[in-house]
Amino acid sequence: MSTLRPGTAGATRACPHCKATILESASVCPACRGHLRYDEASIQREKTKVVPLQIEGTLSPPSGDNVFEYSMVLSIRDERGKEVNRQVIGVGALHPDDVRSFTLQVEMTEAGAAKSRRRH
Numbered sequence: 001m002s003t004l005r006p007g008t009a010g011a012t013r014a015c016p017h018c019k020a021t022i023l024e025s026a027s028v029c030p031a032c033r034g035h036l037r038y039d040e041a042s043i044q045r046e047k048t049k050v051v052p053l054q055i056e057g058t059l060s061p062p063s064g065d066n067v068f069e070y071s072m073v074l075s076i077r078d079e080r081g082k083e084v085n086r087q088v089i090g091v092g093a094l095h096p097d098d099v100r101s102f103t104l105q106v107e108m109t110e111a112g113a114a115k116s117r118r119r120h
């Protein structure tokens with residue numbers, strides 16, 4: 001959970017369905033896709049949603065009889081390169097002939113009436 005005040009851009013809460021940490025403003029949980037809000041403001045905010053970054057890749061282990069293990073690691077850095085979040089999203093094993101697909105998606109929506117921190 002962030003320490004940002006409710007109503008502030010970037011404020012978070014726990015999804016009531018899956019307990020993932022999500023934006024307080026989210027109308028749909030990006031983790032479990034459960035619907036959370038139906039008010040007009042969140043419907044309007046949902047219309048501003050864009051996906052400026054999406055990466056997808058499929059892996060299989062190198063050929064041979066060896067079994068491999070994998071860790072999917074996510075890192076978020078700020079404009080100075082400082083890591084603000086690092087998480088292991090999932091781990092597992094790849095046996096010969098196994099295939100796993102990994103998808104990373106960043107969604108952005110306008111934060112409504114929230115003010116920019118940038119000084120003018």
Ligand SMILES: [Zn+2]
Pocket residue numbers: 015016017018019020029030031032033034
């Ligand atoms: Zn959820």
